[in-house]
Amino acid sequence: MKRRALMSVSNKQGITEFAKGLIENDYEIISTGGTLKALQQQGISVIPVNEVTGFPEILDGRVKTLHPFIHGGLLAKRENELHRQELDKYNITPIDMVVVNLYPFKETLNKQTASKEDIIENIDIGGPSMLRAAAKNYQSVTVIVDPNDYEDVLQGVKGGEVTLEKRQQLAAKVFQHTASYDALITQYFTKGIGEAFPKSYTMTYEKVQTLRYGENPHQAAAFYQQPISEAGSLASSKQLHGKELSYNNIQDANAALEILAEYDEPAAVAVKHMNPCGIGVADNLSNAFQQAYEADSTSIFGGIVACNQVIDEATAEKMSNIFLEIVIAPGFTEEALEILTKKKNIRLLELEVRAEKPALEHKYTSVKGGMLIQTIDNKRITASDLHVVTNRKPSEDEVNQLIFAWKAVKHVKSNAIVLAKDNRTVGIGAGQMNRIGAAKIAIEQAAEQAAGAVMASDAFFPMPDTVEAAAKAGITAIIQPGGSKRDQDSVDVCNEHGIAMVYTSIRHFKH
Known part of the structure; x- marks a missing residue:
């Protein structure tokens, strides 16, 4: 008896040549919809799925392969006597190979003009069901989701049989693919209902490249990107x-x-x-x-x-x-x-680079056994958001430099201090265990440029020592969140030295 392959593909790359190769090696092809027509137009003998199921495609093609004659043929264990008897009893022919790639859900999402109806209609149901059934039964069934695997599989077929090891590799690829496909659908629906932190958080990424190594040569690494294109991302x-x-x-x-x-x-x-x-x-x-x-x-x-x-x-x-x-x-x-x-x-x-507009995005940090997820720190301020707390108000130029420094300190590892002057940073103190330590590094780096500069601190001053160091260095204005129990101590030191200080009421810790 001839072996049987079921084909239903959205991406028709190489499918004609592959089908011809299978037929030359004693396979018969069953197929559906557009794939059926594409193969028939090339003169390839194909059995329509409805002839196998005895039931027509219905609901605009939403239902065509969801049938026991299909899934029984995919899931039956060939070495199981009871399964073989049931196949005979119900006249179900085993299916030895499944070649399926899914409706282009990702590609539809990436289209600016795609309607909600277009997106929903490109959620594949029958395809993932066939793929998962065939992959589950990989010991008996060869399953292909990627056209790049056609040549290797055809070589195996010509040699007599696709090896068990290869079938298992193909099954793994299928489950990776369907998991990613479902993750995109999950993200689409979750975003649609505005749920920032669902009970189960599902993500998917596509591999861009295997890297030579990680942070250090003894660490392995790879670079992945989000499947949905995002302008301004490094992957693009x-x-x-x-x-x-x-x-x-x-x-x-x-x-x-x-x-x-x-x-x-x-x-x-x-x-x-x-x-x-x-x-x-x-x-x-x-x-x-x-x-x-x-x-x-x-x-x-x-x-x-x-x-x-x-x-x-x-x-x-x-x-x-x-x-x-x-x-x-x-x-x-x-x-x-x-x-x-x-x-x-x-x-x-x-790369297209532009000023970002605030949006609800997430930042992920892996921890042992889990992951921390938070919204992106994209809070921006203007001069109207500043609250002057000292006797002296900052000048217009100082306000501009304070906002410039505030934008910078947001991206410096905490504890963080940034000194700025004439539209550039002149001193940066990053990642210190105490704030005065970060300030000393920034001031030392700035040297004589510290005089007349402004200072930004990513968090409040727990003690007045940082302000005292700023005064000694000749800093004229300070921007910080405020909120310490000892805020007034720092304000008093500013007033003593004629330094202007403003609060933002926003903290920018970066760990």
Whole structure:
């Protein structure tokens, strides 16, 4: 008796050639809908599914393969005598191979013009059922969800049989695929009802590349992306030059993009070990990069720079004078590319970057045995949100610098202190166990530039020692959340030294 393969595919890549190869190796094909027509148009002999089930497709094709003659043929254990007897009793023919890929739900979601009805109709029911049934019975059934597997399977068929090991690999791929498919549907419905933290949280990602190693050479790693395209994400970038990104490159590049999203004016952000080492804004990109470079000309060496304007010749000339791992920008002029591509080891990424609008998004942090999930810290402030708590009010220029510094300190590991002056950071203290420690690092880094600078603190001052250090360094204005039991002690020190202080009532811890 001939072996039987069931085919029902949305992606018809290579299906004709595969079907012909199976027929040449003593298979008969049963099929449905568009796949049936596509095969028949190529002169391939195909048995319609309704001839197998004795029942027509109904409900606009919503029901066609959900039938015991299909699922009995898929799920029967060939070595089980009772199963064989029941197949004979009900005249069910075993199905030895299933070739199915699903309605394009992800592709429909990615279409800007897709209606709700379009999305719902592209939720496949029969396809996942057949795939799961065949994968569950992989010891007897070969199941294919990926057209890239056609050639390997056909070689196995020509050799007499697809090996058990290969069938198990294909079954694993099926369950990965259907789990991802269901996760996307789950996310769509959960988002539709506005539920931020459902009882069960399901995510899915698609592999972009296997990385050479993780944070350190002894760690394995891979890079995954969300299936639904998101403008401005690193996964959607186009690499124009340089070798593959490493794990640490991707981490740092993502941090740079998150910081860059804070700024509307021409801006350049330099990042090292996921902390900014220099941020500059100006009237043009060349000057903005110069600002970022001068913020910390030592730490930027070997760092990552992200810009929100097209890299022009002048900016590229400045960049070429130092060693940078990565440059990210919305584009590069021909002159800029000619300059930067002369540097063999630099990676150039083209990516749409823009100031982010606040949105309900999530941040994930894995912990042993679980995961922490929180909404993104995308709270922004304006001058009207500031509450002056000192005798002296900040000047207009100080307010602008305070807001600039506040945007920066949000992206520095806590405890965090940022000093800013003339639209650039001049001192950054990151990741310290106490606030005065972070302040001392920022002030020491700024050196003589601290005089006349402003200070931003990601959280309140538990004691007045940080303000005392700021006064000694010549800092003129401070921005902080407020909220300490000893707030007044810090306010008193500010008043004593003529420093303006404002509260935001927003904290920006970053762990």
